[in-house]
Amino acid sequence: TPVVRKVIHIPKAQYGGRHTVTMLPGGGIGPELMDYVKEIFRVGGIPVDFELVQIDPKSSGNEDLEYAITSIKRNGVAIKGNIETGSLDTGIISRNVALRNELDLYVNVLSCKSYPGVIARQKDIDILIIRQNTEGEYAMLEHESVSGVVESMKIVTYDNSERVARFAFEYAKKLGRKKVTTIHKANIMKLSDGLFLETSKRIAKEYPEIEHNEMIIDNCCMQLVSNPHQFDVMIMTNLYGTIVSNVICGLVGGAGLLSGKNYGDHYAIFEPGTRNTGTSIAGKNIANPIAMINASVDMLEHLGHQTHAHILSSAVNNTVNVEKIHTPDLGGTASSMDVVQSILKHVLEATKSMKW
Ligand code: ATP
Numbered sequence: 001t002p003v004v005r006k007v008i009h010i011p012k013a014q015y016g017g018r019h020t021v022t023m024l025p026g027g028g029i030g031p032e033l034m035d036y037v038k039e040i041f042r043v044g045g046i047p048v049d050f051e052l053v054q055i056d057p058k059s060s061g062n063e064d065l066e067y068a069i070t071s072i073k074r075n076g077v078a079i080k081g082n083i084e085t086g087s088l089d090t091g092i093i094s095r096n097v098a099l100r101n102e103l104d105l106y107v108n109v110l111s112c113k114s115y116p117g118v119i120a121r122q123k124d125i126d127i128l129i130i131r132q133n134t135e136g137e138y139a140m141l142e143h144e145s146v147s148g149v150v151e152s153m154k155i156v157t158y159d160n161s162e163r164v165a166r167f168a169f170e171y172a173k174k175l176g177r178k179k180v181t182t183i184h185k186a187n188i189m190k191l192s193d194g195l196f197l198e199t200s201k202r203i204a205k206e207y208p209e210i211e212h213n214e215m216i217i218d219n220c221c222m223q224l225v226s227n228p229h230q231f232d233v234m235i236m237t238n239l240y241g242t243i244v245s246n247v248i249c250g251l252v253g254g255a256g257l258l259s260g261k262n263y264g265d266h267y268a269i270f271e272p273g274t275r276n277t278g279t280s281i282a283g284k285n286i287a288n289p290i291a292m293i294n295a296s297v298d299m300l301e302h303l304g305h306q307t308h309a310h311i312l313s314s315a316v317n318n319t320v321n322v323e324k325i326h327t328p329d330l331g332g333t334a335s336s337m338d339v340v341q342s343i344l345k346h347v348l349e350a351t352k353s354m355k356w
Helices: 030-043 063-075 095-102 158-175 192-204 217-226 238-252 290-303 306-322 336-353
Strands: 019-024 048-052 077-080 107-113 126-132 142-146 149-152 179-184 211-216 233-236 259-263 268-272
Touching (some): 019 030, 019 063, 019 290, 030 048, 030 077, 030 336, 048 290, 063 077, 077 290, 107 158, 126 158, 126 238, 158 179, 158 233, 179 217, 179 238, 192 211, 211 217, 233 238, 268 290, 290 306, 306 336
Parallel strands (some): 019 048, 019 077, 077 268, 126 233, 179 233
Antiparallel strands (some): 107 126, 142 149
16 A cells, blocks of 8 residues: 655745754854854754854955855844854944845844743743834944044834834734733833833734833833733843843843844844853853744744754653753753753654654
8 A cells, every 4th residue: 555645744845845944053152052053954854054154353345245145134033143243343333233234134032931940030921022123322333422422323214113013012912921011111212112112002902902012221121020920022122122131031041042043124144142152161062952943943933844943842841851861051961962862862762753
């Protein structure tokens, strides 16, 4: 009798059924984490090819950045490590910010969910951060007007505030979330944060089924530490977004766990949620690979490879929550490779038992 092949999911056909994704390893632990992702994809037979693009953070020319942008525009999707920009040289702009601006990736989504197997400062957190990703305090418009006086412009536009608010409420609706909180400092920055807040209030009226409230950023930080369970979906401008993301990641287990998604209308970039470089732990086999592997799961979901995404996220859950194979940042003694080996084992088991 002929073998009947059960098709569980047919991915969008591209280049013979495979997707090509731009891979930007960045600095520090980025390259080793990307090697783990590539190995897992190879062993799991995941139909994604990576186009490797290196960006030199110290280069003052823009050729490598332009090449990366062209590659992402061609492929539509990228996975990324952090590109170090520690330099205070004003001629060298952050490549990370430039990429997000050039591709108009106006929203950053961070799903902050506790791992039951990780001992953390707070349990059972499930917060969704929706952050404006291209303007605000990251406008990089600074100048020294007279010696000893520096001005830095914070740009808030109606259009971007509206896009982010709309994205947040639509996302909340799709996921059945109950409440959206706008985080701001409109009591001091009355025009800029005022515009952001008023815009989100106006959009909120179109979603009466979702509760909307507001909170000032300083109170928000205190509330996050003392009672984070009151938060569901949060929306905020760029700088508050990076601070709040790091606070929540710290509450659930640090920089090595969560992933973040950057979306625009045309392109998407997936990366570790706190965007750390981790230079001091590079090459030591101790970096936690989970955040980057989670970024690759997000990428698979975005590409429509739901089955592979599910296999990989189950492997992560088995490793982190069931077998509790944890790197030192989570209080464990496992190496990066131990974690990857465990994930590979679970991916292989799941792949073998699948009837494709
Ligand atoms: P360095 O880059 O030299 O580590 P830093 O202050 O720039 O110093 P970040 O890259 O911002 O550090 O990272 C913040 C902290 O989180 C550092 O202590 C870093 O070692 C740690 N960290 C970042 N990513 C990971 C990871 N994947 N696994 C474990 N620890 C991590």
